[in-house]
Amino acid sequence: MHVLETCLYTRDLQAARRFYVDLLGLEVDSERPGVFLFLRLERAMLLLFDPEATAGQRVPPPHGAAGPGHVCFAVPESALDAWRARLEAAGVAIEHEQTWPRGGRSLYLRDPAGNSVELASPRIWGFPE
Numbered sequence: 139m140h141v142l143e144t145c146l147y148t149r150d151l152q153a154a155r156r157f158y159v160d161l162l163g164l165e166v167d168s169e170r171p172g173v174f175l176f177l178r179l180e181r182a183m184l185l186l187f188d189p190e191a192t193a194g195q196r197v198p199p200p201h202g203a204a205g206p207g208h209v210c211f212a213v214p215e216s217a218l219d220a221w222r223a224r225l226e227a228a229g230v231a232i233e234h235e236q237t238w239p240r241g242g243r244s245l246y247l248r249d250p251a252g253n254s255v256e257l258a259s260p261r262i263w264g265f266p267e
Contacts, residue, residue: 143183146207147192148251151175154186157249161228162211184209208254214267215242215259238262 148154155175158164164177164184173191177184189202213221222232222245233254234246242261249255260267 141182143185144209145185145187145201145203146209146249146251146253147187147189147203148249148253149188149190150250151186151188153250158184158186161225161230179211206248206252206254208256210244210256210258212260212265213257215261218243218245218257218259221245221257240264 146154151169151172151174155166155169158175158177159166164179167176167178167183169175173188175186177186187202189204193200193202225232225245225247230247232245232247234244236244236246238244238261240262242259244256244258244262247255247257
């Protein structure tokens with residue numbers, strides 16, 4: 139078993155598209171302007187929804203969240219410094235850098251909606267890179 143999809147919520151899907159597609163390089167699977175943007179990552183999906191658009195839907199059942207969410211992307215630890223430089227060059231502040239007891243590091247930043255985005259070595263959970 140593995141996580142197939144995770145959701146984040148944003149009122150500005152175009153800003154999310156610029157961040158996740160243009161800056162982070164995720165692949166667009168499908169989108170409905172003003173409602174959702176679905177992004178493909180190897181064997182998982184990141185689903186971005188406008189929370190107002192999904193709150194009143196009937197199928198699938200309504201869902202949403204208030205306040206910032208969190209997502210973590212696995213990246214090789216050797217690539218974290220290059221990611222830091224790329225993000226800073228794009229004007230994205232690194233909120234925090236963490237070195238973990240099991241090994242590995244994480245970079246924390248915010249997407250345009252204020253969600254917490256983490257780039258981390260899989261080693262933080264004891265997984266191989």
